[in-house]
Amino acid sequence: MRYAMAIDTKKCVGCSDCVVACQTENNVPIGYCRDWIVEETNGTYPQLEMELRSERCNHCANAPCVRCCPTGASHIVEGGIVLVTQNDCIGCGACIASCPYDARYPYPDGYVDKCTFCYHRVKKGEKPACVEVCPTKCLYFGDLDDANSEVSVILKKRKYKTLIPEAGTDPQLYFLI
Amino acid sequence: MQSRRDFIKIMALGTGALALSGGLFAFMDPKREDGRPVVALDYKTATYCEICFWKCAGWAYKTEKGELWKIVGNDDDQHSNGRFCPRGTGGVGMYNDPNRLKKPMIRVEERGKQVFREVSWAEALDYTAKKLSGISAKYGPEAIALFTHGSGGKYFGDLLKAMGSTNITQPSYAQCRGPRDAAFLATFGEQPDSPEVTDLRDTKCLVLIGSHIGENMHNGQVQEMSDAIDKKATIITVDPRFSTAASKSKYWLPIKPSTDLALLLAWIHEIINNEYYDRKYVETYTTGLEQLKEHVKNFTPEWAYGITTIEPDVIRQTAKEMSNAKPAVIIHPGRHVTWYGDDTQRERAIAILNALLGSWGRRGGFYRPSKKTVPSYPHPEYPEPKTTWKDWFPGQYPLADNPVSNAFVDASIPTKERDAFLKAWIVNGTNLIFTIPDQAHTLEAIQALELLVVVDTMPMEITGWADVILPECTYLERYDSLRDSPHRKPAIALRMPAMEPAYETKPAYWMARELAKRLNVGEYFHFEDQADLLDWQLKKMGSSLEELKKKGVITWDREEDDLFFANGEKIEFPTNSGKIELYSSAMEQAGFDPMPKYTAHEEPPSGFYRLIYGRAPMHTFSRTANNPNLTDLMDENVLWVNPKVAKEWGLKNNDPVFLKNQDGIQSDFAIKVRVTERIRWDSVYMVHGFGHKQKQLERCFGKGVSDTQLITKVKIDPVMGGTGMRGNFVTFIPQVLA
Numbered sequence: 001m002r003y004a005m006a007i008d009t010k011k012c013v014g015c016s017d018c019v020v021a022c023q024t025e026n027n028v029p030i031g032y033c034r035d036w037i038v039e040e041t042n043g044t045y046p047q048l049e050m051e052l053r054s055e056r057c058n059h060c061a062n063a064p065c066v067r068c069c070p071t072g073a074s075h076i077v078e079g080g081i082v083l084v085t086q087n088d089c090i091g092c093g094a095c096i097a098s099c100p101y102d103a104r105y106p107y108p109d110g111y112v113d114k115c116t117f118c119y120h121r122v123k124k125g126e127k128p129a130c131v132e133v134c135p136t137k138c139l140y141f142g143d144l145d146d147a148n149s150e151v152s153v154i155l156k157k158r159k160y161k162t163l164i165p166e167a168g169t170d171p172q173l174y175f176l177i
Numbered sequence: 178m179q180s181r182r183d184f185i186k187i188m189a190l191g192t193g194a195l196a197l198s199g200g201l202f203a204f205m206d207p208k209r210e211d212g213r214p215v216v217a218l219d220y221k222t223a224t225y226c227e228i229c230f231w232k233c234a235g236w237a238y239k240t241e242k243g244e245l246w247k248i249v250g251n252d253d254d255q256h257s258n259g260r261f262c263p264r265g266t267g268g269v270g271m272y273n274d275p276n277r278l279k280k281p282m283i284r285v286e287e288r289g290k291q292v293f294r295e296v297s298w299a300e301a302l303d304y305t306a307k308k309l310s311g312i313s314a315k316y317g318p319e320a321i322a323l324f325t326h327g328s329g330g331k332y333f334g335d336l337l338k339a340m341g342s343t344n345i346t347q348p349s350y351a352q353c354r355g356p357r358d359a360a361f362l363a364t365f366g367e368q369p370d371s372p373e374v375t376d377l378r379d380t381k382c383l384v385l386i387g388s389h390i391g392e393n394m395h396n397g398q399v400q401e402m403s404d405a406i407d408k409k410a411t412i413i414t415v416d417p418r419f420s421t422a423a424s425k426s427k428y429w430l431p432i433k434p435s436t437d438l439a440l441l442l443a444w445i446h447e448i449i450n451n452e453y454y455d456r457k458y459v460e461t462y463t464t465g466l467e468q469l470k471e472h473v474k475n476f477t478p479e480w481a482y483g484i485t486t487i488e489p490d491v492i493r494q495t496a497k498e499m500s501n502a503k504p505a506v507i508i509h510p511g512r513h514v515t516w517y518g519d520d521t522q523r524e525r526a527i528a529i530l531n532a533l534l535g536s537w538g539r540r541g542g543f544y545r546p547s548k549k550t551v552p553s554y555p556h557p558e559y560p561e562p563k564t565t566w567k568d569w570f571p572g573q574y575p576l577a578d579n580p581v582s583n584a585f586v587d588a589s590i591p592t593k594e595r596d597a598f599l600k601a602w603i604v605n606g607t608n609l610i611f612t613i614p615d616q617a618h619t620l621e622a623i624q625a626l627e628l629l630v631v632v633d634t635m636p637m638e639i640t641g642w643a644d645v646i647l648p649e650c651t652y653l654e655r656y657d658s659l660r661d662s663p664h665r666k667p668a669i670a671l672r673m674p675a676m677e678p679a680y681e682t683k684p685a686y687w688m689a690r691e692l693a694k695r696l697n698v699g700e701y702f703h704f705e706d707q708a709d710l711l712d713w714q715l716k717k718m719g720s721s722l723e724e725l726k727k728k729g730v731i732t733w734d735r736e737e738d739d740l741f742f743a744n745g746e747k748i749e750f751p752t753n754s755g756k757i758e759l760y761s762s763a764m765e766q767a768g769f770d771p772m773p774k775y776t777a778h779e780e781p782p783s784g785f786y787r788l789i790y791g792r793a794p795m796h797t798f799s800r801t802a803n804n805p806n807l808t809d810l811m812d813e814n815v816l817w818v819n820p821k822v823a824k825e826w827g828l829k830n831n832d833p834v835f836l837k838n839q840d841g842i843q844s845d846f847a848i849k850v851r852v853t854e855r856i857r858w859d860s861v862y863m864v865h866g867f868g869h870k871q872k873q874l875e876r877c878f879g880k881g882v883s884d885t886q887l888i889t890k891v892k893i894d895p896v897m898g899g900t901g902m903r904g905n906f907v908t909f910i911p912q913v914l915a
Contacts, residue, residue, distance in 0.1 A: 011403045013391030013421050015794035016810045017263040023806065024247035024269055030809050041419075045819060045854045046431040050424035133249065135260050135396055136403035 002061075002144040003079040003117055004172040005131070006151050006160065007053050011138035014039055014052035018130035018139065022056075025118065025129035032105055034115040035130055051177075054130065054139065057082060057103040057115035058163070058171030065095035065104065073111070079143065080172060081119050086111040100167040117141070144172075222675035223729035224248070225256075225660050227328060227652035228264040228271065229797040230349065230371060231396050232660050233257035234730045235265065237653055237675035245269050245653065245676055251729045255397070255664045256372060262394040263795045263810065270806035271634065271651045272676060276875055278636055278648035279680035288624060291641045298683065298691075305645050306695035308628045309340075312601045313696075318342040319564045320600040322585050327606025328657040328672070329632060329649055329685025332702075336689045337603075339701035341560040344599065346580035348612045351898045357510040359576045359897040360524030363761040365537055366751030369510045370546055370663055377401030379541040382411045382502030384495075386437055386527060388511040391421040394794040395512070411498050415440060418789065418817070418862050419855035428495050434787050434860055435517055435778040435903065436485040441526035442775055443481035444496050446473040448533050453500030455535030462748060463532055465760025465772075472772045484775065503534040505541025513792075518892025518901035521576070522773040525761065529773070532757045538742035545742075546663030547735050552717045554710050556701040569598045574898035575767040581898035583613060583891075589622035601628035605685065606649075610638035611799040611866065614888040614902050632685060635803060636873035647688055650678035656686070656707040659714060659725075665740060668732040669718075671711070671725040769896055778892075778904060780859075785839060785906035786822065787860040790884040799866035802877040813880035815851040817862035823852040826909055835910040838887045845870050847912045848882040861907060 014037045022034050035056035042049050059082050066074045066082060073088035074095050084095075089111035096104045096112060107113040118128035122141075126132070131139040142149030151174075160174040221236040226248075234254035238246045248268045252259035261268075281301035286292035296304075312320055318341035323333050326347055334345045350358070358368045369375070377383065378401040390402050402422070405412070412426040415437060423429040432440060448454050449470050459466055478489035499506050508530045514520050536542025566580045569588045574581055588598040602623075613619050623629060623642050631643035640646050653675045660670040678684070690702040704710035712722040720731060742748060749755045753762040765771040781787050795810040796802065816836070818828060828834065833847035846868050856862050868883030892901030 010425065011406050013399060013403075013425075013794065015263050015391070015394055015399070017261070017266055017794075019810060020263050020267045020795070020806055021247075021249075021261075023809070024266060030805050033809075041853065041855060043854060045419070045857065046429065048419045048424070048429075048854055050419065050421075050855075052421065052424070133260055133266060135262050135394070135399045136391075137260075137400070138403065 001079040002172070003059065003081055003122065003141070004144045004151050004174060005117070005128075006140040006154050006174045006176055008136075008138040008140070008154075008158075008176040009051045009053045010176065011136040012052045012054055013136055015135065017133050017135060018054045021129045021133035022115070026116070028113070029108055032107070032113070034113065053175055054134075055101065055163070056130070056173070058101055058169065058173045059115075059117060060169035060171050062168060062170045064098040064100070064169060068094045068098045070094065077119065079122070081117045081122070082114075083116055083119060084112055084114065100164045100169060101171070223251070223671045223673055223726055224653060224675060225670045225672045226261065226265040226268055228268050228801060229395070230326075231256055232662065232670070233261055233265055233396050234660065234670035235261055236729065239675065245272055251670075253728065253730045253732060254670060255666065255668060255732065256662070257396055258400060260396070260400065262396045262399070264394060264797055264801060264807060265396070267795070267801075267804055267806035267810070268653065270804035271801075272653045272679070274635065274803060274805060276636060276803055276873055277634055277651075277680065278640070278646060278682065281648060281681070282646040284644045288629070288644065289620075289642050293646065298681065301645055301647060302688070302691050302695060305628075305630055305647070306692050308644070309601060309692070310696055312627055313340060316600050317563060319344060319562055320598065321603070322346065322589075322599045322601070323603045323605065324348065324582060324585065324607055324609060325605040326612075328652065330605040331658050332686045332689035333603050333605055333632065335556075335701060336693050336696075336698070338559040339556070339693060339698035340696060341562050343562045344566050344580065344585065346566070346582040346585050348582045348607055348609070350579040351577070351581040351583050352515055352612055352614075352900055353513045355577065355579065355581075355897050355899045356514050356520035356894055357512075357524040357527070358578065359521045361510060361528050362578060363521075363576065363758065363763045364525060364528035364532060364752075365757055369543070372397050372662065372664060373510065373512070374543045374546050374663075375401075375507050375509060376541050376544045377507065378404040379408075379505060380405050380410050380502070380507050381505040381541055382413070382499050382507070384413045384415070384499065384506070384508040385422050386415045386441070386509065386511060386523075387516075388509050389416070389420040389422055389791055390509075391425070392794055393512065393792040411502065413495050413498065417857040417860050418791075420791075428491065428498070430487050430491060430495070431857060433484070433486045434789065434857070436775075438519065438523045438526055438773060439476070439481045439484040439775045440487060440492065441523065441530065442473055442476040442773065443478050443492050444499070445469070445526065445529060445533065446476040447478065447493060447496035448500060448530070449473060451496070451500070453496060453503075454533040455503055458504065458535030459533060461745075462750070462757050463759050464754050464756040465758060468760045469529065469772055476775075484777075499530075499534055502541070504536045504539035506534050506536050507531070507542055508534075508536075515894070515899040516901050516903040517778050518894050518899075518904070519776055520894050520899050520901060521896035522770065525764070526773045529759050532759060537757065538748075540741050544665060544740050547665070547667045548663035549661055549667035549669055549718070549733060551659045551661045551669065551714050554714065555703055559701075574896070576763065577897040583893070583900050584898055586613060586619055586622045590625055597625055600626060601630070602626055603630045603632065604639055604643075605632040606800075608633075608637035608639050608799050610642075611883060611885045614885060614891045614900050616886060617889070632688065634682070635800070636871055637799065638869065638871045641871055648680070648682045649685055649688070650682035654678040654682065655684035656711060657684075659711065666732050666735055668730055669725075670730045671722075673708075673726060764896070767896070781906040782839065785908045787903065788838070788884060788887055788905045788907045789860050789862045789903065790865045791862065793864040796864065796866055799869065802866055802869055802880075803874045805876065808876050811864075812877065814848065814864040814867040814882065816848045816882070817851050817853050817856040819856050819858040820852050820854060821858050823850065826911070828852065828909065828911065833912040835912060836882060836887060836907040837910055838889060839906045840889045842887060842889050843910065844868065844882040844886060846879050846882055
C-alpha cells in the first residue's frame with residue numbers, strides 16, 4: 001500500500017479551505033498550519049499565467065526527516081505515511097531543518113507537528129479532511145498500489161509534476177498541470 | 178493567504194527555547210494522540226451557515242467535552258454538496274471570538290462617543306420599546322425602518338409589519354445585486370435569484386464580466402465552475418485584474434476599467450451581424466430584434482477596441498466561442514454589480530446576450546428554480562401601512578423592486594422643506610458604516626435619528642453609533658427560520674443550536690417577541706419557543722422537527738420535469754409583452770433607454786488610480802474580519818500595485834502607504850503594498866472589509882484600509898437606485914517612518 005495525493009492546479013482557487021479544515025479537524029492552534037497555499041505568477045501584464053496549489057508534507061518514500069530524527073519519533077507507518085510520535089519527540093528541530101518542503105512546525109507544546117494525511121480518518125476508510133472539504137474537488141487521495149483508486153486513475157489521465165524532485169526524497173504529492 | 182515564510186520565521190525563533198521544554202507538555206496530556214480532540218461521532222447538530230448569504234447546510238460537531246469542534250457540509254444539501262467553503266469551515270471562530278458582544282448596552286453620552294453602560298435585558302428592551310412606541314405615536318410607525326443582512330432580520334421585520342411599517346431594506350439590493358435583478362426583470366421578467374440559477378456545471382462557455390468566482394466564495398458557484406473546468410468548458414474572463422478566474426480562463430480580456438458596456442455591445446453586434454444567435458429561440462421567445470439590430474449596427478469590434486483596449490480579433494473570436502457553445506453558454510450576471518451608475522444598462526446588455534444565445538431556460542445556461550413554500554406562522558393580518566418608502570421621493574428609482582437602502586439614508590436627513598421621513602433605525606447583521614458608501618452622509622443621517630438600535634454578534638463600527646446594542650447569539654447558538662431558497666430541486670434546511678448562547682446573548686426571535694409584547698403586538702408572535710414554531714411549520718409540510726434534526730435537509734423531487742424549457746414549449750414571460758424583451762418596454766415607459774448605450778465614465782486624474790475592490794475567499798465583507806480562524810488565513814488587505822506604477826512611486830512590496838482619494842479623504846490607516854503584474858497600471862486593487870477602526874475588534878483593528886471610507890463619490894443608478902462605487906480614484910501617501 002502506498003498512500004499519495006494528487007492536487008489539480010488547474011482547479012485549485014487557493015481559497016485556503018484545506019488549511020482551515022485541517023486546523024479544525026486536527027485541533028491545530030491558531031497561528032499554525034499543516035497545509036498551506038502557494039501562488040506562483042509568471043509573465044508581464046497582460047501575458048500572465050498563475051499556478052495555485054495546496055501544499056503539505058510530501059510523505060516522502062525516502063524521508064530525510066525520518067532518517068535524521070535522533071529519537072525515532074519521526075517514523076513511517078503503513079501506506080508510507082510519515083508520522084511523529086509526540087511523546088518521543090524532544091523538539092530538537094533536526095527534522096524541520098532537513099525537510100525540503102518546510103512541512104513541519106513546532107507545536108506550542110514542544111513537539112514537532114505536521115500533516116498526517118489524517119491517518120486517524122484514513123484508518124477508518126475516510127479521506128483526509130482537506131480532501132473532503134475542498135470546494136473545487138481539486139484534491140485526490142488514495143493508494144497508488146490500487147490501480148482503481150482515484151489518485152491512480154487521475155495520475156494515469158493527467159500530466160503531473162512533483163516539487164523539488166532533485167532533493168531525491170521521492171515525494172508523494174503529485175501536482176496535476 | 179497563508180504565507181509559509183511567516184511560519185518559517187516563527188520556527189527559527191522558537192526552536193532553541195522549544196528544545197529545552199521539548200515534549201513536557203505533551204506528556205501531561207496523554208489524550209491528545211494526534212493533537213486532535215476525542216469525539217463522540219453522533220455528537221452533531223444540524224445547521225446552515227450564516228457566514229454568507231449562500232446559507233450552506235451542514236453539521237456542527239462537538240467534542241466529548243461538549244466543546245465546538247468543527248463544522249462540515251451536509252452531503253444532501255444542494256448549496257454545499259457536503260463541502261463547506263473556508264468561511265463556513267471557519268464558522269467556529271464566530272462562536273469562539275472573544276470580542277463578541279456580550280451584554281445589552283445603552284448609550285450614556287452623545288451619539289458616536291461610544292460611552293455605554295451595560296444593562297439587563299429587561300432594561301434594554303423596556304427602553305427600546307418605550308422609544309419605538311413614542312416615535313410611532315408621534316410620527317407614525319412608518320418612521321421606523323429596518324436595515325438587515327442576516328437571518329434574524331426576519332423577526333424584526335415581522336415586528337415592524339405588526340406595528341404598521343414595511344420600511345425594511347437590505348443593502349444587498351442597492352449596494353450589490355440590484356442592477357442585475359432590475360435588468361433581468363426588464364428582459365425576462367425573472368431574476369437570476371440567490372443562489373444564482375446558472376447551470377454552471379453543464380455549461381460549455383462561461384463568460385465572467387468582472388465577476389471573480391473563486392475569490393468570491395459563493396460555494397455552489399465555485400464548485401460548479403470547477404466541474405465546468407473538468408469538462409473543458411471555455412472560460413472568458415473580462416477584468417482589468419488577473420483574477421483567479423482569469424488564470425483559469427482560455428481568454429482573459431484585460432479591459433480598461435469602466436468600459437465593459439462597449440465590449441458587450443460589440444459582442445451583441447457580432448452575434449447579430451454574423452447570425453450567431455439562436456434563431457428559433459429568438460423568433461419564438463423574444464421581441465425587439467430588428468430594433469436591436471439597428472441599434473448596434475455601428476458598435477463594431479473596431480469601435481469597441483478604441484474604448485476597451487481589447488483587440489477586435491479577440492472580440493470576434495470570443496463572440497464565436499459563445500456562439501459555438503450556445504445555448505450552453507452563460508454570460509454571468511455577476512453579483513456585486515453597482516459600479517458606475519449605469520449598471521442596470523450594462524446588466525441589460527448581459528441579459529440581451531443571454532437571450533440572443535438562447536441560454537435562459539436551457540441546459541448549460543440558466544435553469545428554472547423550484548422551491549418549497551414554508552407556511553408562514555399564524556398571526557393576525559398586518560395593518561396596512563399609510564406610507565411606504567416609495568412615497569418619500571415620488572418617481573425616483575422606478576424599477577427598484579426592492580427597498581433602496583441609500584434612499585432610507587436620504588429619507589432620514591431633514592431638509593429645509595421637510596422633516597425626515599425616518600426617525601428610528603433597527604440595524605441587524607449589517608455594518609452600515611462599511612456597507613453604504615459616502616460615510617459622512619450615512620453619519621449625518623444617523624445623527625438626525627431619534628433612535629438607533631443595533632442587533633449584532635460583534636462590536637462592528639455601526640454599534641459605536643447605537644443608542645441601544647442588543648447582543649445576538651451566533652447562528653451556532655440558535656434556531657432560525659427554515660431555509661427554503663430555490664434551487665434545482667425544492668428543499669428546506671434546519672438551523673438549530675449546537676451550543677448554548679454564550680454570555681448574555683439572545684436569539685433575534687426572542688428579542689423581537691419580547692419587544693412585540695412590550696409594544697402590544699405580542700399576538701403576532703404566537704409561539705414562545707421557536708422550536709414549537711418550526712415543528713408546527715414542518716408538520717404542516719408533512720415532516721417534523723424530529724425528522725429535520727436527524728436529516729438537516731429535506732429535498733423533494735420537482736413536481737414536473739421542467740428544469741429547462743421543453744422543445745417548442747409555449748412560454749408566457751412575465752414581461753409587458755409576454756416575451757423576452759430585447760427592446761425593453763419597461764425601461765422605455767420609465768423614461769430610460771430601451772436598449773443599452775455606452776457612456777464614457779470619468780478617468781483617473783494624473784497621479785491617481787482607479788480604486789477597484791473585491792472579495793477574498795476566506796472573508797465575507799467586513800463581518801469576518803475579526804474571526805480568529807479566518808484572520809489566521811488573512812488578517813489584513815494589501816494594495817495591489819502594478820510594477821510600473823510602483824517604480825514610478827518608489828514603492829516596494831510591504832511598504833505601508835496611506836491613500837488619499839479625489840475628494841481629499843485620507844485613509845485612517847496605512848495599507849501594505851503588493852507589487853504585482855496582476856493589476857493594470859491605471860488601477861489599484863484591495864479586498865473589501867478591512868481597515869476597522871472599532872477598537873473592540875482587537876484582532877482586526879487598524880489592519881489594512883477600508884475601501885468604503887475612500888468611496889465618497891457615488892454614482893447613483895437612476896433606474897433602481899444602486900450606488901455605483903467604482904468611480905473613485907486614489908493616490909499614495911508613502912508613510913514617513915520615524
